[in-house]
Amino acid sequence: MSTRRYWLYLVVLLFLAGVVTVWKAPFVARDASAGQPTASSQEKKFYMVTGEFKGRYQGKKLEAYRWDPGMIVVHQGDRVHLMIRGVSGKEHPFSIEGYNVRGNVRQGHMTHVSFTANKPGTFQLICHTHPTAETNGPMIGYIVVLPR
Numbered sequence: 776m777s778t779r780r781y782w783l784y785l786v787v788l789l790f791l792a793g794v795v796t797v798w799k800a801p802f803v804a805r806d807a808s809a810g811q812p813t814a815s816s817q818e819k820k821f822y823m824v825t826g827e828f829k830g831r832y833q834g835k836k837l838e839a840y841r842w843d844p845g846m847i848v849v850h851q852g853d854r855v856h857l858m859i860r861g862v863s864g865k866e867h868p869f870s871i872e873g874y875n876v877r878g879n880v881r882q883g884h885m886t887h888v889s890f891t892a893n894k895p896g897t898f899q900l901i902c903h904t905h906p907t908a909e910t911n912g913p914m915i916g917y918i919v920v921l922p923r
């Protein structure tokens with residue numbers, strides 16, 4: 776490769792690198808700001824549903840009620856707003872361990888609960904009708920609160 780051609784390739788390569796950097800800049804900036812602590816807490820909304828799994832094993836019916844999604848992730852200090860629609864199962868009285876949050880999801884209705892995620896850790900969203908495999912669960916979801 777001649778020296779002139781080498782320089783031409785280098786200039787083209789640097790130009791393309793510059794184009795990619797400029798093109799990606801808005802996305803990088805947005806990503807960089809996403810996880811930063813802010814002075815005021817943000818409200819994070821989550822739509823959830825109650826779902827049901829059915830199966831058979833050795834002639835025996837198996838059922839499990841579940842929250843969907845089964846895990847949500849927020850940051851410490853966030854205001855969390857859960858909107859849970861009752862699709863499967865008549866009702867699901869629940870609490871969130873570690874937080875003083877209780878509610879009841881009834882079939883055909885939307886239940887709203889809000890709380891401030893002030894403690895970091897992983898907390899269970901437990902249905903008290905279906906807490907174990909023996910009671911057609913475990914209907915347990917996980918709320919992960921990342922420390923600031």
Ligand SMILES: [Cu+2]
Nearest residue numbers: 867902905914
């Ligand atoms: Cu339940």
